[in-house]
Amino acid sequence: MDTPLLLILALLLDAALGEPKWLWVRLPHPAVLMGRAVGALDARLNTGPHRKWRGVAAVAVLVLGGGAVGAVLNLFGPVIVTIAAATLLAQRSLVQHVSAVADGLRMSQEQGRRNVAMIVSRDTRDMDTSATARAAIESAAENLSDGVIAPAFWFLIGGLPGLVIYKAVNTADSMIGYRTEKYRAFGWAAARLDDVLNWIPARLTALLIAALSGGLHQWSAITADARRHRSPNAGWPEAAMARALNIALAGPRSYDGAIQPLAWVNAGGRVPLKPADIDAACAILWKTWGAFLGLTALVFLL
Template identity: 45%
Template structure:
């Protein structure tokens, strides 16, 4: 049943996304949870405390909020367990915690900005989806950042929610999104969050361990490229993230481009190693190629869910 719910949720999100009218009226479930994270951080992250105390408090907050999310998912699943109405409602809830369409649209907006209004518009559009400084980026750097964001977030926004939802039902899906949201809000390596968000960051690494590798494998298989597989296994571990390197290096190999490398976050420059270093740099047209591969991966994920669902039918 869980696999079918995830498949239906993926179909709803891929076709409709989260409607703007609904967003204006009630917001979005991830933002509701973000509100809780924000207030818990304000109460529990005190500069006057020692580092070990902040790590402990951050860990406690993280575990409580993840447990709360999982409990909410379990309660909803138990209440709606029977009948088609319950199935539809659970699929709709699941769809709100996926990002297949929204991720595609955000990256496609960067490509459209290039094609329609030029590099300044592309920089502005890219700035909405990446954390790095975009004001001085040229075409190559913009294309690289957009493709990297697409590759990494395929795991965070599509594969991982589907994986945990299919494995553990709504409790798994809700708990995963809680972990991912906590990491995005407090899992940063800076003075304010490094200690308080340490447990959240490590838990997110653990939760994405399998999905990131599965995503990279899907990229290579959907590209039909043995070279992409070779690049992934060779270069993934060079990435600063234990997980992001897998889908990013697979994408680099599949498209025949190099990704990662040095980049700027505010006033700081991060010297990252190249993925698929001997290949050429991407350009604006490669964003469209990456999106085409991404669409094939989403379809492949849907087929895997359908196969899993059929395998568990009585």
């Protein structure tokens, strides 16, 4: 069965079912298993001299292991491949988590903070409504690329092995790809490879958002904002989302009790935000998902 058709089925299955709790309370989610593998490599290799090369070795193990797992699952046929791919996509769960922040804010500011703390790593204790909504929308834009478009893209390119490799590297980056004393050397390879694997998907995500919101004429501004972002990839979907909603994203925020003076994305956009802005972002998530589904169908037909 053609890879594009399998991806269409996986995208639809993920959109319909998301991550059923009844299953993942009984079995470890593949992302959890990947996290355990990264944790084991961290504990085993992130010590002593030559940590940068040990980090390279850890990433090599993840890439080879991920490719092998994907290849073995391929042997079980298209049904298993479709289910496995759907499990590693995150459209429905992303929308649910982001929407929960809007729902929480409509209940109370404190509930909104609690809900957004589940999807961002910044300090949330002192966030007002605008900061909470901004964090949710930024997470929505970035994870649309990382959790939906990128894994789908690599499934199209490399089948299930390509998808599993991407998710393993992305998981490693989220765990060890930090510029801290502990991970600056060991996590270097994971962070750089994740940057490479997300280069095309991040820009494709931004292009889809801009096209669907009538913002292609602002592409030069989106590009300029994206290049000011601290991440070489996350800034692209964030910049496109900011222009689509005519809001300002990013800007200063607190990590571990210290304010980071980050640049604004679409600095001229509206700063006060409300739950309805999160709802609008979620609508864009679904529109972008639908557009990518349509592109995949076109690839299949051609």
